[in-house]
Amino acid sequence: MIHEDMICPFCGCLCDDLVIETEGTEVVRVDNACTLGSHKLMNAGTHRLKSPIMREGGAWRDARYEEAIEYAAGILLDADRPLLYGWSSTQGEAQGTGVSMAELLGGVIDSTTSVCHGPSILAIQEVGHPGCTLGQVKNRADLIVYWGCNPTEAHPRHMSRYTTYADGYFLENAFRDRKLILVDVRKTETASIADEFVQVKPGGDYAVLSALRAIVRGREDVVPPTVAGVTKEQLLRVAALCKEAKFGALFFGVGLTMSPGKYKNVRNAIELVDELSRHTKFTLTPLRGHYNVYGSNEVFTWMTGYPYAVDFSRQIAFYNPGETTAVDLMARKECDAALIVASDPGAHFPKKCLEHLASIPSVLIDPMHTMTTPLVRCQIPTAVTGMDAPGTAYRMDGVPIHVKKFMDLGYPTDTEIIGSIFEKVKEVRHP
Protein backbone atom coordinates (compact mmCIF):
# COMPACT_ATOMS: atom_id res chain seq x y z
CA MET A 1 0.00 0.00 0.00
CA ILE A 2 1.31 3.45 -0.89
CA HIS A 3 0.88 6.34 1.56
CA GLU A 4 1.45 9.82 0.15
CA ASP A 5 2.15 13.16 1.85
CA MET A 6 3.35 11.49 5.03
CA ILE A 7 5.23 13.41 7.75
CA CYS A 8 8.72 12.35 8.80
CA PRO A 9 8.97 11.98 12.59
CA PHE A 10 12.74 12.36 12.86
CA CYS A 11 14.09 15.91 13.12
CA GLY A 12 12.65 19.38 13.54
CA CYS A 13 12.25 19.79 9.76
CA LEU A 14 9.11 17.57 9.88
CA CYS A 15 9.30 17.03 6.09
CA ASP A 16 5.73 16.56 4.88
CA ASP A 17 6.22 15.10 1.41
CA LEU A 18 7.20 11.50 2.14
CA VAL A 19 5.86 8.58 0.15
CA ILE A 20 5.87 5.39 2.18
CA GLU A 21 5.09 1.96 0.82
CA THR A 22 3.99 -0.77 3.22
CA GLU A 23 3.32 -4.46 2.84
CA GLY A 24 1.25 -5.63 5.80
CA THR A 25 3.12 -4.42 8.88
CA GLU A 26 6.40 -3.80 7.07
CA VAL A 27 7.74 -0.62 5.50
CA VAL A 28 9.29 -1.68 2.19
CA ARG A 29 10.09 1.68 0.62
CA VAL A 30 10.44 5.31 1.65
CA ASP A 31 10.72 8.06 -0.96
CA ASN A 32 11.81 11.68 -0.45
CA ALA A 33 13.13 11.16 3.10
CA CYS A 34 16.79 11.79 4.00
CA THR A 35 19.05 9.00 5.21
CA LEU A 36 18.06 9.65 8.85
CA GLY A 37 14.31 9.61 8.20
CA SER A 38 14.57 6.56 5.93
CA HIS A 39 16.49 4.61 8.55
CA LYS A 40 13.93 5.45 11.21
CA LEU A 41 10.94 4.55 9.06
CA MET A 42 12.44 1.45 7.45
CA ASN A 43 13.65 0.00 10.76
CA ALA A 44 11.36 1.29 13.44
CA GLY A 45 8.91 -1.55 12.99
CA THR A 46 11.58 -4.21 13.39
CA HIS A 47 13.39 -3.27 16.60
CA ARG A 48 10.42 -2.85 18.91
CA LEU A 49 10.21 -4.35 22.36
CA LYS A 50 7.45 -6.97 22.24
CA SER A 51 5.98 -6.22 25.65
CA PRO A 52 6.81 -4.26 28.80
CA ILE A 53 9.88 -5.55 30.65
CA MET A 54 10.76 -5.32 34.33
CA ARG A 55 13.91 -5.92 36.29
CA GLU A 56 13.82 -8.51 39.04
CA GLY A 57 16.84 -9.63 41.04
CA GLY A 58 19.43 -8.46 38.52
CA ALA A 59 17.63 -9.92 35.48
CA TRP A 60 14.92 -8.83 33.05
CA ARG A 61 11.53 -10.46 32.63
CA ASP A 62 8.51 -9.75 30.44
CA ALA A 63 5.58 -8.03 32.12
CA ARG A 64 1.99 -7.08 31.38
CA TYR A 65 0.99 -3.49 30.59
CA GLU A 66 -1.27 -3.27 33.69
CA GLU A 67 1.59 -4.38 35.95
CA ALA A 68 4.04 -1.89 34.41
CA ILE A 69 1.54 0.98 34.64
CA GLU A 70 0.85 0.10 38.28
CA TYR A 71 4.59 0.08 38.98
CA ALA A 72 5.13 3.44 37.26
CA ALA A 73 2.33 5.11 39.22
CA GLY A 74 3.65 3.54 42.43
CA ILE A 75 7.20 4.84 42.16
CA LEU A 76 6.01 8.33 41.20
CA LEU A 77 3.58 8.46 44.14
CA ASP A 78 6.22 7.19 46.58
CA ALA A 79 8.82 9.74 45.50
CA ASP A 80 9.52 13.07 47.19
CA ARG A 81 11.07 14.61 44.08
CA PRO A 82 10.06 12.70 40.95
CA LEU A 83 11.58 13.76 37.62
CA LEU A 84 9.54 13.40 34.42
CA TYR A 85 12.09 13.77 31.63
CA GLY A 86 12.22 13.50 27.85
CA TRP A 87 9.06 14.37 25.87
CA SER A 88 10.74 15.31 22.58
CA SER A 89 9.96 12.32 20.37
CA THR A 90 6.34 12.05 21.32
CA GLN A 91 2.97 13.61 20.58
CA GLY A 92 1.90 16.98 21.94
CA GLU A 93 -1.08 15.22 23.51
CA ALA A 94 1.24 13.04 25.65
CA GLN A 95 3.28 16.10 26.64
CA GLY A 96 0.14 17.81 27.92
CA THR A 97 -0.85 14.82 30.05
CA GLY A 98 2.72 14.71 31.37
CA VAL A 99 2.55 18.32 32.54
CA SER A 100 -0.76 17.70 34.35
CA MET A 101 0.71 14.65 36.04
CA ALA A 102 3.89 16.49 37.07
CA GLU A 103 1.74 19.20 38.64
CA LEU A 104 -0.34 16.74 40.63
CA LEU A 105 2.78 14.88 41.78
CA GLY A 106 4.64 18.07 42.74
CA GLY A 107 7.48 16.86 40.54
CA VAL A 108 9.84 18.32 37.99
CA ILE A 109 9.15 18.05 34.28
CA ASP A 110 11.97 18.73 31.83
CA SER A 111 12.45 18.02 28.14
CA THR A 112 15.57 17.31 26.09
CA THR A 113 15.59 21.05 25.41
CA SER A 114 17.82 21.45 28.45
CA VAL A 115 20.65 19.61 26.63
CA CYS A 116 20.06 21.05 23.14
CA HIS A 117 18.56 24.52 22.68
CA GLY A 118 17.80 25.34 26.33
CA PRO A 119 20.44 28.09 26.20
CA SER A 120 18.77 29.46 23.04
CA ILE A 121 15.54 29.87 24.97
CA LEU A 122 17.38 31.59 27.82
CA ALA A 123 18.81 34.03 25.28
CA ILE A 124 15.40 34.55 23.66
CA GLN A 125 13.95 35.33 27.10
CA GLU A 126 16.60 38.03 27.48
CA VAL A 127 16.43 39.72 24.07
CA GLY A 128 13.55 38.24 22.06
CA HIS A 129 13.32 36.07 18.99
CA PRO A 130 13.49 37.66 15.53
CA GLY A 131 12.12 34.55 13.81
CA CYS A 132 9.95 33.62 10.86
CA THR A 133 8.53 30.50 9.27
CA LEU A 134 10.65 28.32 7.01
CA GLY A 135 8.31 29.19 4.12
CA GLN A 136 9.45 32.83 4.35
CA VAL A 137 13.09 31.72 4.22
CA LYS A 138 12.49 29.42 1.27
CA ASN A 139 10.68 32.05 -0.80
CA ARG A 140 12.55 35.21 0.17
CA ALA A 141 16.00 34.65 1.68
CA ASP A 142 18.93 35.48 -0.59
CA LEU A 143 21.49 34.92 2.17
CA ILE A 144 21.69 31.91 4.48
CA VAL A 145 24.02 31.70 7.47
CA TYR A 146 24.57 28.36 9.22
CA TRP A 147 26.43 28.92 12.49
CA GLY A 148 27.72 26.10 14.71
CA CYS A 149 25.77 23.43 12.92
CA ASN A 150 26.17 20.86 10.18
CA PRO A 151 22.87 20.52 8.32
CA THR A 152 24.36 18.02 5.85
CA GLU A 153 24.57 15.43 8.62
CA ALA A 154 22.04 16.54 11.22
CA HIS A 155 19.17 17.99 9.11
CA PRO A 156 19.99 16.57 5.66
CA ARG A 157 16.95 18.01 3.83
CA HIS A 158 17.01 21.45 5.42
CA MET A 159 19.06 22.83 2.53
CA SER A 160 16.98 21.23 -0.21
CA ARG A 161 13.59 22.09 1.25
CA TYR A 162 14.15 25.54 2.72
CA THR A 163 17.49 27.09 1.81
CA THR A 164 20.35 26.52 -0.66
CA TYR A 165 18.75 24.05 -3.06
CA ALA A 166 15.11 25.11 -2.64
CA ASP A 167 13.32 27.08 -5.34
CA GLY A 168 12.02 30.40 -4.03
CA TYR A 169 9.00 32.36 -5.22
CA PHE A 170 10.87 35.66 -5.15
CA LEU A 171 14.20 34.30 -6.42
CA GLU A 172 14.67 33.68 -10.13
CA ASN A 173 17.50 31.22 -9.83
CA ALA A 174 17.49 30.28 -6.17
CA PHE A 175 20.65 28.15 -6.18
CA ARG A 176 22.74 30.87 -7.84
CA ASP A 177 21.08 33.86 -6.21
CA ARG A 178 21.25 32.57 -2.66
CA LYS A 179 24.56 33.09 -0.87
CA LEU A 180 25.69 30.72 1.87
CA ILE A 181 27.91 31.50 4.85
CA LEU A 182 29.01 28.71 7.17
CA VAL A 183 30.62 29.33 10.55
CA ASP A 184 32.06 26.34 12.40
CA VAL A 185 35.06 25.11 14.36
CA ARG A 186 35.64 22.21 11.97
CA LYS A 187 35.59 22.01 8.23
CA THR A 188 32.54 19.83 7.55
CA GLU A 189 31.00 18.75 4.26
CA THR A 190 28.68 21.77 4.33
CA ALA A 191 31.82 23.96 4.06
CA SER A 192 32.54 22.74 0.54
CA ILE A 193 29.45 24.48 -0.88
CA ALA A 194 29.63 27.67 1.19
CA ASP A 195 30.46 31.05 -0.38
CA GLU A 196 32.28 31.91 2.83
CA PHE A 197 33.49 29.31 5.31
CA VAL A 198 34.46 31.00 8.56
CA GLN A 199 36.54 28.71 10.74
CA VAL A 200 36.39 29.90 14.33
CA LYS A 201 38.76 28.69 17.03
CA PRO A 202 36.78 26.58 19.54
CA GLY A 203 35.15 28.84 22.10
CA GLY A 204 35.56 31.93 19.90
CA ASP A 205 31.98 32.36 18.66
CA TYR A 206 31.12 35.14 21.11
CA ALA A 207 34.14 37.20 20.03
CA VAL A 208 33.41 36.71 16.33
CA LEU A 209 29.77 37.71 16.79
CA SER A 210 30.88 40.81 18.71
CA ALA A 211 33.34 41.73 15.96
CA LEU A 212 30.62 41.41 13.31
CA ARG A 213 28.28 43.56 15.40
CA ALA A 214 30.96 46.22 15.65
CA ILE A 215 31.55 46.18 11.88
CA VAL A 216 27.83 46.34 11.08
CA ARG A 217 27.59 49.31 13.45
CA GLY A 218 30.35 51.09 11.50
CA ARG A 219 33.03 50.53 14.14
CA GLU A 220 35.45 48.32 12.21
CA ASP A 221 38.24 50.44 13.71
CA VAL A 222 37.90 48.57 17.02
CA VAL A 223 38.26 45.12 15.41
CA PRO A 224 41.78 43.62 15.66
CA PRO A 225 43.49 41.94 12.65
CA THR A 226 42.25 38.49 13.71
CA VAL A 227 39.40 37.48 16.00
CA ALA A 228 39.37 33.87 17.31
CA GLY A 229 41.32 32.74 14.27
CA VAL A 230 39.21 34.69 11.75
CA THR A 231 40.89 37.46 9.75
CA LYS A 232 39.47 40.96 9.79
CA GLU A 233 39.32 40.85 5.96
CA GLN A 234 36.97 37.88 6.09
CA LEU A 235 34.85 39.47 8.81
CA LEU A 236 34.48 42.58 6.65
CA ARG A 237 33.45 40.42 3.67
CA VAL A 238 30.92 38.51 5.79
CA ALA A 239 29.45 41.71 7.26
CA ALA A 240 29.16 43.20 3.77
CA LEU A 241 27.40 40.08 2.44
CA CYS A 242 24.94 40.30 5.32
CA LYS A 243 24.23 44.00 4.85
CA GLU A 244 23.85 43.67 1.08
CA ALA A 245 21.32 40.84 1.36
CA LYS A 246 17.65 41.60 0.81
CA PHE A 247 16.61 38.94 3.31
CA GLY A 248 19.09 37.07 5.48
CA ALA A 249 18.30 34.00 7.56
CA LEU A 250 20.64 32.81 10.30
CA PHE A 251 20.29 29.21 11.45
CA PHE A 252 22.35 27.96 14.35
CA GLY A 253 22.95 24.67 16.09
CA VAL A 254 24.33 23.38 19.35
CA GLY A 255 27.75 24.68 18.29
CA LEU A 256 26.60 27.90 19.94
CA THR A 257 24.54 26.50 22.82
CA MET A 258 27.06 23.92 24.07
CA SER A 259 30.27 25.95 23.66
CA PRO A 260 31.74 28.22 26.31
CA GLY A 261 29.44 31.21 26.70
CA LYS A 262 26.38 29.03 26.00
CA TYR A 263 23.29 31.27 26.11
CA LYS A 264 25.39 34.41 25.89
CA ASN A 265 26.61 33.22 22.46
CA VAL A 266 23.00 32.96 21.30
CA ARG A 267 22.18 36.34 22.83
CA ASN A 268 25.04 37.84 20.85
CA ALA A 269 23.77 36.17 17.65
CA ILE A 270 20.27 37.59 18.23
CA GLU A 271 21.77 41.03 18.82
CA LEU A 272 23.75 40.72 15.57
CA VAL A 273 20.49 39.93 13.78
CA ASP A 274 18.92 42.94 15.51
CA GLU A 275 21.80 45.11 14.31
CA LEU A 276 21.52 43.76 10.75
CA SER A 277 17.78 44.38 10.73
CA ARG A 278 18.58 48.12 10.89
CA HIS A 279 20.05 47.70 7.37
CA THR A 280 17.98 44.90 5.85
CA LYS A 281 15.60 42.11 6.86
CA PHE A 282 17.31 39.43 8.95
CA THR A 283 15.92 36.51 10.97
CA LEU A 284 17.22 33.78 13.26
CA THR A 285 16.03 30.20 13.81
CA PRO A 286 17.49 27.47 16.03
CA LEU A 287 17.90 24.14 14.21
CA ARG A 288 15.91 21.88 16.48
CA GLY A 289 16.84 18.21 16.70
CA HIS A 290 13.98 15.94 17.83
CA TYR A 291 10.90 16.22 15.66
CA ASN A 292 8.74 17.52 18.51
CA VAL A 293 11.17 19.12 20.94
CA TYR A 294 9.72 22.50 19.92
CA GLY A 295 6.31 21.07 20.79
CA SER A 296 7.46 20.31 24.33
CA ASN A 297 8.39 23.99 24.73
CA GLU A 298 5.03 25.11 23.33
CA VAL A 299 2.96 22.72 25.44
CA PHE A 300 4.92 23.38 28.65
CA THR A 301 4.71 27.12 28.07
CA TRP A 302 1.00 27.36 27.46
CA MET A 303 0.28 25.10 30.44
CA THR A 304 2.83 26.41 32.98
CA GLY A 305 4.27 29.63 31.61
CA TYR A 306 7.73 28.08 31.25
CA PRO A 307 9.27 26.21 28.30
CA TYR A 308 11.20 23.42 30.10
CA ALA A 309 12.68 22.52 33.51
CA VAL A 310 9.41 23.25 35.34
CA ASP A 311 9.39 22.42 39.04
CA PHE A 312 6.02 21.95 40.80
CA SER A 313 7.38 21.14 44.27
CA ARG A 314 6.20 24.55 45.56
CA GLN A 315 2.70 23.78 44.24
CA ILE A 316 3.18 26.54 41.70
CA ALA A 317 5.24 26.37 38.52
CA PHE A 318 8.85 27.34 39.23
CA TYR A 319 11.60 27.53 36.61
CA ASN A 320 15.32 27.88 37.15
CA PRO A 321 17.54 26.25 34.51
CA GLY A 322 20.79 25.16 36.12
CA GLU A 323 18.81 24.05 39.18
CA THR A 324 15.61 22.46 37.86
CA THR A 325 17.17 21.00 34.70
CA ALA A 326 17.49 17.22 34.42
CA VAL A 327 21.29 17.01 34.25
CA ASP A 328 21.67 19.15 37.37
CA LEU A 329 18.95 17.29 39.31
CA MET A 330 20.59 13.95 38.53
CA ALA A 331 24.16 15.14 39.13
CA ARG A 332 23.07 16.47 42.56
CA LYS A 333 21.37 13.09 43.23
CA GLU A 334 18.21 15.03 44.01
CA CYS A 335 15.45 13.20 42.15
CA ASP A 336 14.37 9.96 43.83
CA ALA A 337 12.30 8.49 40.98
CA ALA A 338 12.27 9.07 37.24
CA LEU A 339 9.83 8.64 34.40
CA ILE A 340 11.74 8.88 31.11
CA VAL A 341 9.57 9.39 28.02
CA ALA A 342 10.63 9.28 24.37
CA SER A 343 14.25 10.22 24.89
CA ASP A 344 17.55 8.54 25.69
CA PRO A 345 19.51 10.07 28.57
CA GLY A 346 21.52 6.82 28.67
CA ALA A 347 23.11 7.87 25.39
CA HIS A 348 23.23 11.61 25.93
CA PHE A 349 23.78 12.46 29.61
CA PRO A 350 27.16 12.60 31.36
CA LYS A 351 28.16 9.46 33.24
CA LYS A 352 27.60 10.95 36.69
CA CYS A 353 23.90 11.50 35.89
CA LEU A 354 23.56 7.92 34.66
CA GLU A 355 25.05 6.56 37.88
CA HIS A 356 22.26 8.32 39.78
CA LEU A 357 19.56 7.25 37.31
CA ALA A 358 20.66 3.62 37.70
CA SER A 359 20.35 3.90 41.48
CA ILE A 360 16.72 5.13 41.70
CA PRO A 361 13.37 3.55 40.77
CA SER A 362 12.62 4.48 37.19
CA VAL A 363 10.40 3.70 34.20
CA LEU A 364 11.17 4.24 30.52
CA ILE A 365 8.41 4.73 27.95
CA ASP A 366 10.01 4.05 24.56
CA PRO A 367 9.23 1.73 21.65
CA MET A 368 12.82 0.50 21.32
CA HIS A 369 15.63 -1.01 23.35
CA THR A 370 17.83 2.07 23.92
CA MET A 371 20.89 3.01 25.97
CA THR A 372 18.53 3.98 28.80
CA THR A 373 16.96 0.49 28.94
CA PRO A 374 19.74 -1.04 31.10
CA LEU A 375 19.50 1.86 33.57
CA VAL A 376 15.77 1.70 34.38
CA ARG A 377 13.71 -0.83 36.35
CA CYS A 378 10.84 -1.08 33.89
CA GLN A 379 10.25 -0.22 30.22
CA ILE A 380 6.89 0.17 28.51
CA PRO A 381 6.90 -0.01 24.70
CA THR A 382 4.49 2.25 22.83
CA ALA A 383 3.56 3.10 19.26
CA VAL A 384 5.91 5.35 17.26
CA THR A 385 4.18 8.66 16.54
CA GLY A 386 4.25 9.19 12.78
CA MET A 387 4.19 5.44 12.11
CA ASP A 388 1.59 3.63 14.16
CA ALA A 389 0.16 6.62 16.02
CA PRO A 390 -1.04 10.04 14.86
CA GLY A 391 -0.42 13.20 16.85
CA THR A 392 0.61 16.84 16.94
CA ALA A 393 4.22 17.93 16.44
CA TYR A 394 5.83 21.37 16.08
CA ARG A 395 8.32 22.09 13.34
CA MET A 396 11.51 23.99 14.23
CA ASP A 397 9.86 27.28 13.18
CA GLY A 398 6.92 26.73 15.53
CA VAL A 399 4.40 25.52 12.93
CA PRO A 400 2.21 22.72 14.35
CA ILE A 401 1.79 19.78 11.99
CA HIS A 402 -0.52 16.81 12.33
CA VAL A 403 1.71 13.74 12.11
CA LYS A 404 -0.09 10.83 10.48
CA LYS A 405 -0.43 7.13 11.18
CA PHE A 406 0.08 4.66 8.35
CA MET A 407 0.22 1.26 10.03
CA ASP A 408 -0.97 -0.58 13.13
CA LEU A 409 1.24 -2.88 15.15
CA GLY A 410 -1.11 -3.10 18.13
CA TYR A 411 0.89 -0.93 20.53
CA PRO A 412 -0.79 1.65 22.79
CA THR A 413 0.16 5.30 22.19
CA ASP A 414 2.30 7.37 24.56
CA THR A 415 -0.80 9.41 25.41
CA GLU A 416 -2.73 6.26 26.37
CA ILE A 417 0.06 4.88 28.57
CA ILE A 418 0.79 8.21 30.31
CA GLY A 419 -2.97 8.75 30.64
CA SER A 420 -3.31 5.35 32.37
CA ILE A 421 -0.44 6.16 34.76
CA PHE A 422 -2.06 9.55 35.44
CA GLU A 423 -5.39 7.84 36.23
CA LYS A 424 -3.66 5.70 38.87
CA VAL A 425 -1.94 8.77 40.29
CA LYS A 426 -5.28 10.58 40.46
CA GLU A 427 -6.88 7.71 42.37
CA VAL A 428 -4.44 8.47 45.21
CA ARG A 429 -3.95 12.22 44.80
CA HIS A 430 -7.20 13.84 43.80
CA PRO A 431 -6.73 17.01 41.77
Added chain:
Amino acid sequence: MKALFNTGRTSAQGQGLEAKARPEYMEATSVCMMNPVDLMDLDLEEGERVHVRGPAGEVVLTTVLNEGVPRGTVYVPMGPYANAVIDAGTHATGMPDYKSCMVDLEATDDEVKTPADLMEAVGGVAYRGDEE
Protein backbone atom coordinates in the same frame (compact mmCIF):
# COMPACT_ATOMS: atom_id res chain seq x y z
CA MET B 1 48.69 14.41 24.14
CA LYS B 2 46.16 16.98 25.33
CA ALA B 3 43.22 17.83 23.09
CA LEU B 4 39.94 19.72 23.15
CA PHE B 5 37.07 17.24 23.11
CA ASN B 6 34.18 18.18 20.81
CA THR B 7 30.99 16.12 20.36
CA GLY B 8 28.02 16.35 18.01
CA ARG B 9 25.93 14.64 15.39
CA THR B 10 27.06 12.58 12.43
CA SER B 11 24.74 10.95 9.94
CA ALA B 12 25.94 7.46 10.95
CA GLN B 13 25.08 8.26 14.58
CA GLY B 14 21.67 9.51 13.46
CA GLN B 15 21.01 6.42 11.38
CA GLY B 16 21.75 4.23 14.40
CA LEU B 17 19.44 6.11 16.76
CA GLU B 18 16.41 3.87 16.34
CA ALA B 19 18.31 0.62 16.84
CA LYS B 20 20.88 1.33 19.50
CA ALA B 21 21.29 -2.32 20.46
CA ARG B 22 22.68 -3.03 16.97
CA PRO B 23 26.43 -3.09 16.27
CA GLU B 24 26.05 -0.21 13.77
CA TYR B 25 25.29 2.22 16.61
CA MET B 26 28.36 1.12 18.55
CA GLU B 27 30.50 1.54 15.44
CA ALA B 28 29.04 4.97 14.75
CA THR B 29 29.53 6.37 18.26
CA SER B 30 32.80 4.77 19.44
CA VAL B 31 35.04 6.64 17.02
CA CYS B 32 37.44 9.49 17.65
CA MET B 33 37.88 11.72 14.61
CA MET B 34 41.33 13.26 14.55
CA ASN B 35 43.51 15.48 12.43
CA PRO B 36 46.06 13.34 10.49
CA VAL B 37 49.00 15.18 12.06
CA ASP B 38 47.76 14.52 15.59
CA LEU B 39 47.25 10.88 14.68
CA MET B 40 50.86 10.75 13.48
CA ASP B 41 52.08 12.41 16.68
CA LEU B 42 50.41 9.62 18.66
CA ASP B 43 52.15 7.12 16.37
CA LEU B 44 48.81 5.66 15.35
CA GLU B 45 47.35 4.47 12.05
CA GLU B 46 43.68 5.13 11.33
CA GLY B 47 41.60 2.34 12.86
CA GLU B 48 43.95 1.82 15.81
CA ARG B 49 42.70 2.66 19.25
CA VAL B 50 43.14 5.60 21.53
CA HIS B 51 42.59 5.90 25.26
CA VAL B 52 40.75 9.11 26.16
CA ARG B 53 40.80 10.45 29.71
CA GLY B 54 38.49 13.38 30.46
CA PRO B 55 37.21 15.26 33.52
CA ALA B 56 34.69 12.55 34.44
CA GLY B 57 36.24 9.31 33.28
CA GLU B 58 37.97 7.40 30.53
CA VAL B 59 37.02 5.45 27.44
CA VAL B 60 38.72 3.59 24.57
CA LEU B 61 37.81 4.71 21.02
CA THR B 62 38.75 3.75 17.47
CA THR B 63 40.57 6.50 15.57
CA VAL B 64 39.23 7.90 12.31
CA LEU B 65 41.23 10.30 10.19
CA ASN B 66 39.42 13.57 9.46
CA GLU B 67 41.18 16.50 7.86
CA GLY B 68 38.35 18.86 8.79
CA VAL B 69 39.09 18.46 12.50
CA PRO B 70 41.65 21.10 13.54
CA ARG B 71 44.89 19.99 15.23
CA GLY B 72 44.63 19.85 18.99
CA THR B 73 40.97 18.91 18.92
CA VAL B 74 39.08 15.63 18.52
CA TYR B 75 35.49 15.09 17.40
CA VAL B 76 33.45 12.25 18.87
CA PRO B 77 29.84 11.60 17.80
CA MET B 78 27.34 12.23 20.58
CA GLY B 79 26.47 9.06 22.45
CA PRO B 80 27.42 6.88 25.41
CA TYR B 81 31.14 6.87 24.58
CA ALA B 82 31.51 10.65 24.47
CA ASN B 83 29.52 10.95 27.68
CA ALA B 84 31.83 8.59 29.54
CA VAL B 85 34.37 11.43 29.81
CA ILE B 86 32.17 14.55 30.04
CA ASP B 87 31.62 16.21 33.40
CA ALA B 88 28.06 16.84 34.61
CA GLY B 89 28.70 20.47 35.68
CA THR B 90 26.55 23.00 33.77
CA HIS B 91 27.71 26.41 35.14
CA ALA B 92 24.08 26.96 36.19
CA THR B 93 22.73 26.72 32.64
CA GLY B 94 21.45 23.13 32.55
CA MET B 95 23.85 22.37 29.70
CA PRO B 96 27.03 20.33 30.28
CA ASP B 97 30.28 21.17 28.46
CA TYR B 98 29.66 18.84 25.53
CA LYS B 99 32.01 20.81 23.31
CA SER B 100 34.72 22.20 25.48
CA CYS B 101 36.38 19.75 27.85
CA MET B 102 40.09 18.93 27.76
CA VAL B 103 41.15 15.30 27.45
CA ASP B 104 44.38 13.30 27.51
CA LEU B 105 44.94 10.98 24.54
CA GLU B 106 47.18 7.95 24.58
CA ALA B 107 47.65 5.05 22.16
CA THR B 108 46.28 1.77 23.52
CA ASP B 109 45.71 -1.85 22.59
CA ASP B 110 42.71 -2.16 24.92
CA GLU B 111 39.43 -3.20 23.33
CA VAL B 112 36.53 -0.81 22.77
CA LYS B 113 33.80 -1.65 25.29
CA THR B 114 30.28 -2.41 24.12
CA PRO B 115 27.49 0.05 25.01
CA ALA B 116 26.04 -2.65 27.28
CA ASP B 117 29.37 -2.81 29.16
CA LEU B 118 29.36 0.98 29.55
CA MET B 119 25.83 0.94 30.97
CA GLU B 120 26.65 -1.93 33.35
CA ALA B 121 29.72 0.01 34.53
CA VAL B 122 27.44 2.81 35.78
CA GLY B 123 25.16 0.37 37.59
CA GLY B 124 22.74 -0.78 34.89
CA VAL B 125 21.66 -4.29 33.90
CA ALA B 126 22.02 -5.09 30.19
CA TYR B 127 18.86 -6.28 28.45
CA ARG B 128 19.48 -9.18 26.09
CA GLY B 129 15.91 -10.31 25.52
CA ASP B 130 15.89 -9.12 21.90
CA GLU B 131 19.15 -10.71 20.76
CA GLU B 132 18.75 -13.05 17.84
